[in-house]
Amino acid sequence: MTDPDCPLVLTGFMGVGKTTLGRRVAARAGAELIDLDALIEARHGSLEALFQRGESTFRELEERTLRELLSDASSGAKRRVIALGGGALLSRALRLWVLERALVVCLRASAEELTRRLTASHEVRPLLRGRDPRARIEALLEQRAASYGEAHHQLEVDGLAVDEAAEACLALWQRPPVLVASGLESYGVWVGHGLLAEQLPRLIRSLRPAVTGALWVTDENVERHHGALRRGLARELGAPGGSENYRKEIDSSQGELASAGFRAEPEDSSVSLAVDRFREETAHVLAPGEEHKALAALAPLYQRCLEIGLDRRGLLLALGGGVVSDVTGFAAATWMRGVRWVGLPSTLLAMVDASVGGKTGVDLGAAKNAVGAFWQPSGVLCDVALLATEPERGLVSALAEVVKTALIGDPALLELLESEPPEAWRDPLRLAPVVERSVRVKARIVSLDPHERGPRAHLNLGHTLGHAVEAHGGYGRLTHGEAVSVGLVAALRLGVRRGHTPAALATRVEALLARLGLPTDPAAHQLGAAARLIAHDKKRQGDRVRFVFVAAPGQVFTEAIPWAPLVDDAATL
Template sequence: MQRPLLLTGFMATGKTTVARRVAEATGRPWVDLDQRVEERAGKTIAALFADEGESAFRARERAELTQLLQRWRDEFSQAPVVSLGGGALLQREVRLEAIEAAVVVTLTASPAEIVRRVEADSGAPRPLLGSARGAAAEARVRELLEAREIAYRECHGQVSTEGREVSGIQEEVLGHWERDAVAVAAGAASYVVEIGADRLGSRLAPLVGRCSSALLVTDTTVGGLYGERARAALDTLGVPVAEVALEPGEQHKNLRGLEQIYARAFEANLDRGSALVGLGGGVVTDMTGFAAATWMRGVRWVGAPTTLLAMVDASVGGKTGVDFRSAKNSVGAFWQPAGVLCDVTTLRTEEQRAYGSALAEVVKTALIGDPALFELLERESEGILRREPELVREVVERCVRVKAHVVARDEREGGLRAVLNLGHTVGHGLEAAGDFTLLTHGEAVSLGLVAALRIGRRLGQTPAELEARCMALLAKLALPHRLDQGALDDAARLVGHDKKRAGKALRFVVARDVGAVDTHMLSLDELVTHTRSVADP
């Protein structure tokens, strides 16, 4: 519980009561944000609404919360428990800041229960309800809840406080705080990524949640290692569970493989209340997600990645799909999972080439948005290659946080999310040129990063010092970093199939510094010329 706990939710859902109880149970300091606003303003909330209006009050509230999130260590020796006002996280940038800096739990109750509590409370007035009572008040509450639905869903978890003892609510809230998952803010489709060791047996079923039936999708390799454990976990749901095991490998990530999932779903009579669970590497999770997006026009799915590449890349963002001919992931959909479980214990059995090459995606992620991760890779490369558990957990968590930050601000790759493709334009070309068998995806990305750095230099965007630093790190991690002219010529013929192209141009991602990347528009002809011009002598 290294980060603050923020309790949000509508009025009268119990934020203050639960926050106080959690603080007492854990010995942590408790902060009531409304109280801080009142103390600083020298006025009650009702007076602030009356004198300054709601927008001015919200500005005060935002300023107080931002200061607390940025400077709580100056005031407290331990992360505090904070009860927020019901509208404190309505502004999305403030909400995203809170989600990244703290664990945010939304307390909920029905409109009728909220009105009952408000009318039974003879304390402070509720400015948003005015003089409304009974049915009118309930209608107003319902209207406000509908307007705030996304704000209350973008969090680490929702906990109902209706008809329950405070002790049970407290325990559930504490569970969210202790797990400290990464929240992926995707509107009504928001979810969490849980990261830790030995969690497959205990946390898979809770992430899947209520469903009418489940289909476990894996491959023949992973199924032999972890299928029984996952099946036992899913059996605790008390619903029918079916399984399908695909052939492993990128060469099977196609429409034929997808048809296997559909066929098993059909045989098992999966309906709209069913859930799919993808247990395996990125091939399995991508295909499971796409099957979920298209079966019955969309059903729930949960990802349980078992490879480093899938954990740091495919686990976040809702990109699902299959390859078509030489075009990687060209048939697919954006379909967010209901949750993701990264049990880093499964990485112990990953084949060394796959694990090692996946570190290229980690380097890419660090280069995009986490200088501290880049330094960790430089400093602890040997321990990471040895798969030291705590180092691996930190690497996965940092990568997931970077990707969640980007996805929350651009879910559908309309702008910012394009930076996640650093190294992938040429990398995908190299991968396709080898028929998806000569190079692993990570090896292709490593070579694609080298190409991107050199093209960035040709464009005057990438400093020579940055290229040298990145090349040194790739070598330290035993990643391929020499570009062959023949391979580049083959890749150049395929880069025009990149999904990021717009007509005859493409947004090419370049690095200006560690943690500072940008896009540069290139015509396809320019891209081909640059690709062919960056080989090693």
């Protein structure tokens, strides 16, 4: 959810202060406050009586009421702040549904503080019956950790005044991210114009445990175009005053860190962000191009991490296109057996594809992405202002991934691409909603299937044959997006031949790709010869390969088909 007018949903454990904070936020924002528990009680009687009929009965009623509130949220003149009960989002299906329709902020407090508040309250808490409320609270917090982790933001409220917490919520509400929900590994993707200077410091300061050092990873082309921006951001993050202030923020939970809603755990109170760990020269510059996305690129990067003393609390910042994202993410997955990384994509292709979802890795000759890992970033900032320096070929080729995404999960995006003149998609400001919609589709799928054991395979639409064409050309003749365009046309034609895809849809998509300036002739790019490389495809299982077909916009499916006949078919598509 990236609409600042969307509802704000406050979740978290009982007694954490959701209603109190919600009342203050609503008053400041001129919004309507709805306490879900109070609404249920007004309609159906006391919570205690409802729980006596069984917790499952109460949860069903709770879910029905929440769905009703969010389904009609757009019909009201006022924005809404909805304070939930502590267990309202335990159902993952409901949680993912809510995350797409509201900004969800999880309020957090220590078990000690929660025990103090709840034992001092005279309110009946059906789930805390027993002799040892502290033990029960700790057990419930542990059970719900992954559920509470899947929120757009975490807001520590221990020692935080209500007004401070309200300011933090209001700031978060102004720029809601798209959430990739992955339990405790959940992260936000922000899309906007000129957001790096504001959002990057806030994101880094929000990470827990606190960041002890960072290494920028970029490539020669990006450094040439955006080096001044990177150095400016590094100076801001690593300025002596900034370092001292950051240490104070960790120690006292005051200043910008507290106002942004983040507070260090006690074990972090002595952490100091060393100035030299964010200096502008603390960077590693890769050679540009897919041909350099190889094992040979990793050793110098690891050596640079060693030189600056990057430890397990360190951070890699990937400023660049898809190659930078893939290499940096894989280095993060493997350095010290795993450190955090943040994606700062500088190309349209990286924004709509490589930077989101945690697929990282390098090529092994013609075997694309053969060595890699699923390693989710800690956040992604898609600043479309960076696209002003991207060559037209890069912008155009990335649109193939956007068309793919539209076919998978956003038919209206397909219509949007068709409705505008091709030159509209050269304007970074016009591209912002396209990036956001593409990210939303991918985030939804990755949230359901982070390790590609199910529906995430749909994101490979056009890639089985597209990767083959790309590798056959030595990664230099066609860009990745151009190869995907050829692969999409081939997949649609194969779908028509096998009775899976309407011929009219294949013709429609092929016409759109051509209109956007993308290649659409498989034969011209030696698809028949290239298809033999399917033998190296990661999706191959024995003599079969999982192939993605399109039944209609928004309706795709995979089918395991023999790869040898597929190679023969490819020669005549």
